[in-house]
Amino acid sequence: MMEKTLTQLLITVLLFFGTLFALQQVDWVSLFKVEEITDKTEEKLGDLLWETFKASETENSDPILVKSVDSIVAKISESNDFDKEFFKVHVLNSDEVNAFALPNGHLVIYTGLIVDAEHQDELVGVIGHEMAHIQMQHVMKKLVKEIGFSVLISITTGSAGGEIVKQAAKTLSSSAFDRSLEKEADIKAVDYLTNANVNPAPFADFLYRLSLADSQLPSIVSWISTHPDSKERAEYILEYSKDKSTDFKSILSEKTWESIKEKLTFSEN
Amino acid sequence: MIHIKQFSYEPGDHEAEKASNSYLMSLIAIIAGLPFPIINLLATFIFYLGNRKSTYFVRWHCTQALVSQVSMLFINSVAFWWTIGIIFWDESLTNNYFAYMFTAFIFNFTEFVATIYTAIKARKGIHVEWWLYGPLTNLICKPR
Numbered sequence: 001m002m003e004k005t006l007t008q009l010l011i012t013v014l015l016f017f018g019t020l021f022a023l024q025q026v027d028w029v030s031l032f033k034v035e036e037i038t039d040k041t042e043e044k045l046g047d048l049l050w051e052t053f054k055a056s057e058t059e060n061s062d063p064i065l066v067k068s069v070d071s072i073v074a075k076i077s078e079s080n081d082f083d084k085e086f087f088k089v090h091v092l093n094s095d096e097v098n099a100f101a102l103p104n105g106h107l108v109i110y111t112g113l114i115v116d117a118e119h120q121d122e123l124v125g126v127i128g129h130e131m132a133h134i135q136m137q138h139v140m141k142k143l144v145k146e147i148g149f150s151v152l153i154s155i156t157t158g159s160a161g162g163e164i165v166k167q168a169a170k171t172l173s174s175s176a177f178d179r180s181l182e183k184e185a186d187i188k189a190v191d192y193l194t195n196a197n198v199n200p201a202p203f204a205d206f207l208y209r210l211s212l213a214d215s216q217l218p219s220i221v222s223w224i225s226t227h228p229d230s231k232e233r234a235e236y237i238l239e240y241s242k243d244k245s246t247d248f249k250s251i252l253s254e255k256t257w258e259s260i261k262e263k264l265t266f267s268e269n
Numbered sequence: 270m271i272h273i274k275q276f277s278y279e280p281g282d283h284e285a286e287k288a289s290n291s292y293l294m295s296l297i298a299i300i301a302g303l304p305f306p307i308i309n310l311l312a313t314f315i316f317y318l319g320n321r322k323s324t325y326f327v328r329w330h331c332t333q334a335l336v337s338q339v340s341m342l343f344i345n346s347v348a349f350w351w352t353i354g355i356i357f358w359d360e361s362l363t364n365n366y367f368a369y370m371f372t373a374f375i376f377n378f379t380e381f382v383a384t385i386y387t388a389i390k391a392r393k394g395i396h397v398e399w400w401l402y403g404p405l406t407n408l409i410c411k412p413r
Contacts, residue, residue: 001404008401016344020372028367038362148357 042140044156045168046104052169053092053108060091060111065260068252069109072124075251076131079196087131093267097210099126100173101133103140108173115264117206120250120257124196125189125203132188138181139172146171179229186233190241199248200241208234271383272403276396277412280326285394287323288330291316292388295334296381307346313338325412330391333399333406337380348373 211230
């Protein structure tokens, strides 16, 4: 009797794993168009979240500024084989030192961050970091983790209230990613920058400087408060970029960068 | 897969009803247990405890219903937590997930059909032994 039971158990286990193995051969993900649905959700969500920022803040439409930021994104995209059309860059007028990524390639930069950057490569570093979050799918991962997949779906179908949309927007603009995701984005940003022949050292300087400023201006320096352990990050960015090429060249001309800074500083005062 | 066998004695109508109920218990529990697989097992286990001093026929069928739920618990718990991971954590929908869910469905469905069939037969006092669970029950459940 025991032998019979064991034989039948073995056959059942084999049958289970055999069925599983056979079914694993089917490409269910493309059969059910999972990626298409996920992409559509991300697209809707990104546009919806951007609309909330657009409604509450003013977009800076200065042609030189917009073109310059676009050219930074275009240069990083070209050097790293990204589809530059996917990134939708928006510059918002605010003295907050902040930049963040939204789903569907929306990248939001506050003028406060541009004013605070002492060198254009610092801004390029932050843009590279946010582009890495987008490229590595961190944005959707964070939203799913913090808000939940079902709520995200309800936002896109319109059944969720405005408060939930606002909460999602707040999550992305003023809370940190996991430490491991931040590190991944930093390291990727160094790769993107060096591929575009941009010096990553100023990005590390920027983090280091803001970590010092953090204690003095906690309310304004959002980017750093949402990106903790800046000193440590500055250190590993420098460490990682140590053996990279040294033939660096800034993306914007000095003249363009100066004029952007001048205009923004003037409008802030 | 399923064998109708001669039981050691002819069960009475009252016994047949109780034995049949042990399967119905697991069927009802499936509805409540879909979100939480442990409920299926708990329901059949409680029914088993309530009938462990009953006649051999009733005990035998309660045991078969129980052991079948134990194995389903493993399969369904993996399915349950994998799904939770996708909804609340950052697990993604993969081919492996779909393959597992369909396999789990096939096994659950087979068990579901067998359960209904056995519940009907047991109600008529007919003794039905399942593949694997039948011999296993014979090892666990002995006449007093």
